[in-house]
Amino acid sequence: EDQVTQSPEALRLQEGESSSLNCSYTVSGLRGLFWYRQDPGKGPEFLFTLYSAGEEKEKERLKATLTKKESFLHITAPKPEDSATYLCAVRAITSGTYKYIFGTGTRLKVLA
Amino acid sequence: EPEVTQTPSHQVTQMGQEVILRCVPISNHLYFYWYRQILGQKVEFLVSFYNNEISEKSEIFDDQFSVERPDGSNFTLKIRSTKLEDSAMYFCASTSTALMNTEAFFGQGTRLTVV
Numbered sequence: 001e002d003q004v005t006q007s008p009e010a011l012r013l014q015e016g017e018s019s020s021l022n023c024s025y026t027v028s029g030l031r032g033l034f035w036y037r038q039d040p041g042k043g044p045e046f047l048f049t050l051y052s053a054g055e056e057k058e059k060e061r062l063k064a065t066l067t068k069k070e071s072f073l074h075i076t077a078p079k080p081e082d083s084a085t086y087l088c089a090v091r092a093i094t095s096g097t098y099k100y101i102f103g104t105g106t107r108l109k110v111l112a
Numbered sequence: 113e114p115e116v117t118q119t120p121s122h123q124v125t126q127m128g129q130e131v132i133l134r135c136v137p138i139s140n141h142l143y144f145y146w147y148r149q150i151l152g153q154k155v156e157f158l159v160s161f162y163n164n165e166i167s168e169k170s171e172i173f174d175d176q177f178s179v180e181r182p183d184g185s186n187f188t189l190k191i192r193s194t195k196l197e198d199s200a201m202y203f204c205a206s207t208s209t210a211l212m213n214t215e216a217f218f219g220q221g222t223r224l225t226v227v
Contacts, residue, residue: 034215043116043203043218044155087155089216097168100145100205100216102155 002027002092006103013110016077021106023088024070033071035064036087038105044087047073078110114138116219118204124225125194133189133222135204144187145205145216146179148172155203161187194226 007022025033032051036044048057050066057064061082063074073086085105092101117136125131137144146158160167161179178190187206191198201223205216 032215036218041201041221041223043118043220046215046217049215089155091216097160099157099160099168099170100147101157102147104154 002090002094002101004088004090004101004103006086006088006106008106009104010107011109013075013078013108015079015110015112018074018076018078020075021073021086021088021108022070023073023103025088025090025101026069027090027092027101029093030090031093032091033066034089034091034100035062035071035073036089038085038087040085044089047086075108078108080110080112083108083110114217116204116206116217118202118219118222120222121220122223122225124227127196127226128193131191131194131224133191133202133204133224135187135189135219136185137187137204137206138208138217139185141206141208141217143167143207143209144179144181145207146189147203147205147218148200149203149221150200158189191224194224196226199224199226 004025035047038044048064053068055066061076065072085107087105088103089100119134144161149155157170159169159173176192180188201221203221204219207216
């Protein structure tokens with residue numbers, strides 16, 4: 001069964017304290033791994049797409065990496081405005097059709 | 113910047129009533145999706161839609177649910193007889209193609225409350 005697991009469920013960081021969020025996946029036909037940021041009561045906001053092992057993407061304080069089994073979202077020197085839930089999703093193909101499978105997310109709180 | 117628009121932002125309905133949630137996907141996108149997120153839980157796939165027909169649906173998307181693209185711009189989700197457990201945020205998303213390099217862009221959601 002296709003599955004996406006994120007850890008930790010929740011993370012509290014001091015401002016400037018770097019850390020990493022994990023997304024591990026088991027899917028039969030990966031067609032991309034996506035990171036989203038979700039603020040309370042809002043829709044997911046796209047951050048990164050990764051397609052192949054070894055790929056890395058960066059945006060401001062965030063860097064996403066991908067291996068064959070997992071992805072990491074590294075947050076360098078976070079600020080309070082980085083507080084949000086970070087969602088990982090994989091796009092998989094099964095029986096010729098596509099779907100997105102989301103993890104449960106990591107709730108990040110950055111303290112000033 | 114193009115965006116996916118959903119209306120209404122909040123819908124309160126009596127149990128057993130029909131509701132229609134509306135979405136305007138990004139104009140040149142061809143693939144459309146509905147997801148839901150029960151409060152405090154993960155985003156769950158409901159259905160994907162392409163070329164005026166359902167491409168895939170999850171086990172959640174039972175006979176009470178239907179989708180339609182009534183014109184060139186709107187994409188709707190109908191729930192025929194709402195239940196209390198249908199209360200959730202419903203997100204519409206769209207993508208330009210089914211090929212690689214395609215991320216889904218999400219709307220801001222409709223909060224459905226069934227009372």
